[in-house]
Amino acid sequence: MTRPPWQVTLAVWRALLLREAVSRLFGRRAALFWLLLEPVAHMAFFVFIFTVLRMRHVGGMDTALWIITGMLAFFLFRRTAIQGQAAVGANQALYAYRQVKPVDSVLVRGLLEGLLMFIVAAIVLTGAGLWGIPLQLHAPLTVASALVGLWGLGMAWGLATSVAAELVPELGNILGMLMMPLMLISGVIFPLSAIPYPWREWIMFNPIAHGVEGVRAGIAPFYHAVPELSLAYLHGFTLVVLFLGLALHVRFQRRLVAL
DSSP: OOHHHHHHHHHHHHHHHHHHHHHHHHHSSTTTHHHHHHHHHHHHHHHHHHHHHOOOEHHHHHEEHHHHHHHHHHHHHHHHHHHHHHHHHHHHGGSSSSTHHHHHHHHHHHHHHHHHHHHHHHHHHHHHHTTTTOOOOOOHHHHHHHHHHHHHHHHHHHHHHHHHHHSSSHHHHHHTTTHHHHHHHSSSSSOOOSSSHHHHHHTTTTTHHHHHHHHHHHHOOOOOOOOOOOOOHHHHHHHHHHHHHHHHHHHHHHHHHOO
């Protein structure tokens, strides 16, 4: 009996998810520890810097919580984007099976990375609460909308750049170098409200900044978010990049499989 296409697709995604999860979590010694260490090390460093500068609040929000939420939000985008970008090349051998398409590997990696970052965030925020950092959830729907937007943007970025990086390998290095400037202009380690007009308006063309600000605004009731904040812009930008990435996969699928 022939299975319908949607059942074949779900079976492929389930198999790829299990394969990626085993590789990501058990592919090297203490993989779970290293998965958690990267964001925690970044957070600890900047919390230390702000403590030395004696900044207890940023924009009406506890400084440690401000750094933690910004880092977690950005890492959700960053990790999803980077893992998606590398997915096509990492699963090249699987394309010998006609049921497996390059786009499947990107989508599954993005889903897995979102789940892993949810676990990381839960551990970090629990530890922060036990450490005495005040945790609040002022507008849960706003937080959820911002996080979904950042995760979706990372997925869309991965779809588009996975094609570009495979067709033009030099682009992969350039795209990887963009992550640090993106973090700097997304308000992760310095407040966007401190940037004067008109430079802030230019920076707010960056959709990641809207997601990071949205997460903070939804968590702390007294946080002074920038007036340009728009989650609609984040989601609209994400949809545009998502359709671009899917179109690139449809257009260059045969070349990606033949590489």
